[in-house]
Amino acid sequence: MSLAFFLLTLGTVSLITGAALALNIRGAAAAAARYAAANAALAMHARGDLGSPKRVMSKQVYRYLGAVMGLAGLLLTLGGLLELAF
Template sequence: MAFFLLTLGTVSFVAGIALAFNICGAAAAAARYAAANAELAMHARGDLSTPKRVMSKQVYRYLGAVTALAGLVLTLGGLLELAF
């Protein structure tokens, strides 16, 4: 169980940090991806107007910070389980 927590925690920590600090434009890419998906969904319904932006780059950065914090908690939990 400890190795599972360490692996999951480390992966989510690194992914959260990449989003939170916008490394290589990760948050901007996530915002563009969501906008493209919204546009495709609207076109599939037959609506040809411009899509409304639901989440901005800043929201993805906040979500990345929350994910990094959760990953840190999981990693520390895995380390504690290994220690005891």
């Protein structure tokens, strides 16, 4: 029964965070893109490169990854419910 609770917990968290990224709730995908750009700039400055940082991933890529993560969370949640039922 502990496997069911583990799958339900992990699936629910993945579903909620994936949906927040996929639907860009409160600017989650935009914030992730800004965080990645700032991190790339810090890494470039640490190497001594003072040019402008290159864009690593756009907001749309984070939204697609959030959709995949949300679907995986849905599958984990359904697996946990099936484990709990049987």
